[in-house]
Amino acid sequence: MERVLLISASGAMGGLFFLWFSRAVRQQAMKDFIFAHQWLMFPNAICYWRTALAALGFVLYFFSSFQAVAIVIFTFAAILDGVDGVVARGCNLVSKWGEWLDPVCDKFTYLPPMVGFAYTGILSVDLVWIFVVIELTGQFFARKILSWMKVSGAANNFGKIKAIICFALVILCALMDANPGMINIADGVLTGCIILSAASMAFKFIPNRLYADILSMLNFCCGVSALILTYNYSFAWAILVIIMGQLFDLFDGRMALKHGGTKYGPYLDDIADFVSFGLAPAYVVIQKGGAASWFFALIFVAGVAFRLIRFVAVDKKRTDLPPGIFNGFPSPAGALIVLGASLVSNPAWLWFFTGLSTVLMVSHIRFAHFGRVILKKIPKPLFFLMSATIIVALAYLLKTKNAQMFGYMILCSAGMYIIAGRMWYRQQ
DSSP states (O other), X not given: OHHHXXXXXXXXHHHHHHHHHHHXXXXXXXXXXXXXXXXXXXXXXXXXXXXXXXXXXXXXXXHSSOHHHXXXXXXXXXXXXXXXXXXXXXXXXXXXXXXXXXXXXXXXXXXHHHHHXXXXXXXXXXXXXXXXXXXXXXXXXXXXXXXXXXXXXXXXXXXXXXXHHHHHHHHHHHHHHHOTTSOOOHHHHHHHHHHHHHHHHHHTTSOGGGHHHHHHHHHHHHHHHHHHHHHTTOHHHHHHHHHHHHHHHHXXXXXXXXXXXXXXXXXXXXXXHHIIIIIHHHHHHHHHSOTTHXXXXXXXXXXXXXXXXXXXXXXXXXXXXXXXXXXXXXXXXXXHHXXXXXXXOOHHHHHHXXXXXHHHHHSOOEEEOIIIIIXXXXXXXXXXXXXXXXXXXXXXXXXXXXXXXXXXXXHHHHHHHHHHHHHHHHTO
């Protein structure tokens, strides 16, 4: 319990410091202070300081009895990872050297303690060394090749989310080290880090204009995989895969707007959406919904099809519909209602939620787009923190195999979107 309080207090103080500094750096007085103390406050200097702090924390934790001090030091070093970016952007100090140095310092902050916890039995030694190899390959070989190709090696969203999860994983390992009876989800979280690290490296070699199509293809593959898993009665896994498809769908439109795409991209996106958010959830209803399941599944599929056709043929051409606003409940959110209900409800309630989802989708109730409107209102550090929290929560659910808790979490997320989508629409 003492370590829980220590970690909570360290995280709270670090978070408050970050919020204060993010506001302060907008003031001219703070900018003047930063330029007057370059050795301490410039982004690259902060990278050096936080790496040194992490090294001190590593020594104190694994080779002394001052573990509490080490945790506080490491937490502050992790917070400084966000501070250097705030300074770089706020004071216009972004540089090529900084783009390379920042992820290097990240790796030298979280990799040594991961290795330490692997050899204390908390993390898998094999997984840790696989992760180390991928991280160092991406940093020292892939980036070199990218520089020869004259392609930016700057961190993408995969890498930023991975870094936050890695810092959280180290803190989690410290907590489990003091409480051996805790459920050990560390290897599950580490597996997520490995996937994100590999994706971060791979996407740097792919032309930007193909990002959207690749994400749509991944969404489609998730839908097909979910159908197969549902056929084999692996409902929780099928639903998890559909949610992965929703994450891919969340970003494919943003990538298309930012980097462009191919002429086949919109068709591929619509097909993927219909499979992942129409056919796959409907098949879950059929397998779990009892005698009338076929009827409600067909209604749901028809509602998703109508929703997609109306969006492409009508809503995109309307001039009275503000940008980033949906006419009717979006099909990914509609799928969430059905999927969450399938894990926590009896057949009658599942039919009710399926019908409710269908009515919301074909209605003319307007909702703000989660990716294009709501996410833009969320500060980036908070977005990356939320993403990391979701991945850690999923690792916990996979470890405990608590399908009902998973279902309630899905329903809560759908409910939160209904509230946020309506609220942000009214503010447009």
